[in-house]
Amino acid sequence: MHASSGSVLVVHGGAYDIPLESHEAHVAGCRDGVEAGWAVLTSGGSALAAVEAAVRVLEENPTFDAGRGSFLNAAAQVELDAIIMDGRDLNVGAVAAVQHVAHPVTLARLLLTESEHAMLAGAGAELFAREHGLPICAPEELLTGRELERWKAAHATGKPQAWEPWGSQPHPSDTVGAVALDAAGNLAAATSTGGTFNKHPGRVGDSPLVGCGAYADNRTAAVSATGEGEALMKVVISKLVCDFIAQGMNAQEAGEAAIQILAERTPGEGGVIVLDRRGQIGIAHNTPYIAHAYVTSSGEIVTGIQAPASNRNQRSDDGL
Numbered sequence: 001m002h003a004s005s006g007s008v009l010v011v012h013g014g015a016y017d018i019p020l021e022s023h024e025a026h027v028a029g030c031r032d033g034v035e036a037g038w039a040v041l042t043s044g045g046s047a048l049a050a051v052e053a054a055v056r057v058l059e060e061n062p063t064f065d066a067g068r069g070s071f072l073n074a075a076a077q078v079e080l081d082a083i084i085m086d087g088r089d090l091n092v093g094a095v096a097a098v099q100h101v102a103h104p105v106t107l108a109r110l111l112l113t114e115s116e117h118a119m120l121a122g123a124g125a126e127l128f129a130r131e132h133g134l135p136i137c138a139p140e141e142l143l144t145g146r147e148l149e150r151w152k153a154a155h156a157t158g159k160p161q162a163w164e165p166w167g168s169q170p171h172p173s174d175t176v177g178a179v180a181l182d183a184a185g186n187l188a189a190a191t192s193t194g195g196t197f198n199k200h201p202g203r204v205g206d207s208p209l210v211g212c213g214a215y216a217d218n219r220t221a222a223v224s225a226t227g228e229g230e231a232l233m234k235v236v237i238s239k240l241v242c243d244f245i246a247q248g249m250n251a252q253e254a255g256e257a258a259i260q261i262l263a264e265r266t267p268g269e270g271g272v273i274v275l276d277r278r279g280q281i282g283i284a285h286n287t288p289y290i291a292h293a294y295v296t297s298s299g300e301i302v303t304g305i306q307a308p309a310s311n312r313n314q315r316s317d318d319g320l
């Protein structure tokens with residue numbers, strides 16, 4: 001996939017075994033996210049502003065495991081992680097285990113611009129939000145009936161699992177993210193998540209960890225990752241993709257090479273969206289699907305729930 005010049009934006013809405021009945025909602029949500037980010041880019045906004053705008057829309061959509069509608073932890077609480085990274089100077093803002101902020105990606109960006117720190121967690125992150133006038137929300141505002149019912153059903157069994165089967169109920173997939181290249185040639189990446197279902201309170205996944213959940217470097221690429229955090233962080237997957245690009249691979253090759261390492265070295269599954277400094281796009285995963293949308297430099301929006309690379313000749317994008 002190639003967008004020859006100008007701005008480019010890619011978003012994902014999680015890589016998972018997304019059931020067929022949820023495909024349309026995932027694709028529509030990704031389209032909404034990409035439209036919001038694209039509006040920023042086409043009005044002269046930065047890549048950093050565009051990825052924040054795109055991820056905010058995804059955080060608002062309860063289809064996804066980010067912001068409102070996130071999975072609940074073992075104590076029936078929402079705990080959110082997010083990261084944003086600026087490819088110009090490698091500056092990072094990241095927050096972990098926040099419970100009272102509807103848009104953790106915005107809190108992460110505030111940290112990037114207004115603090116000498118790169119990462120804050122829990123109560124300290126929320127104190128920083130208050131100090132800088134970011135809205136604080138009640139946990140109930142992030143909670144959906146769907147997720148509460150799911151948590152109750154899992155706990156009624158007496159043996160709730162971290163990776164509960166979802167049955168036929170609509171459910172969120174996973175982490176959301178965005179990568180952008182702006183007209184000035186700057187790259188940025190952002191990722192936001194509610195983490196894994198029934199996680200231990202305080203568990204932090206890959207998403208807010210620099211180089212794991214996201215990475216952006218104007219010299220190579222911007223990457224956002226999704227999938228099983230405990231596996232993704234072991235291979236530092238987003239930085240790994242950038243390192244492969246530095247070695248001469250294109251965006252798709254680098255994404256696939258990193259997923260190959262993930263598959264070889266861990267039992268985990270995941271996916272990445274990749275945007276290199278020339279505007280080339282890569283989408284790679286070893287999950288059954290990855291929900292995504294992107295806008296090319298000509299302004300065309302492309303959406304899909306992609307089949308694995310190994311199947312791509314047999315199973316093209318759903319075209320939803």
Ligand code: GLY
Nearest residue numbers: 195205227228229
């Ligand atoms: N990739 C999201 C998580 O594991 O928390």
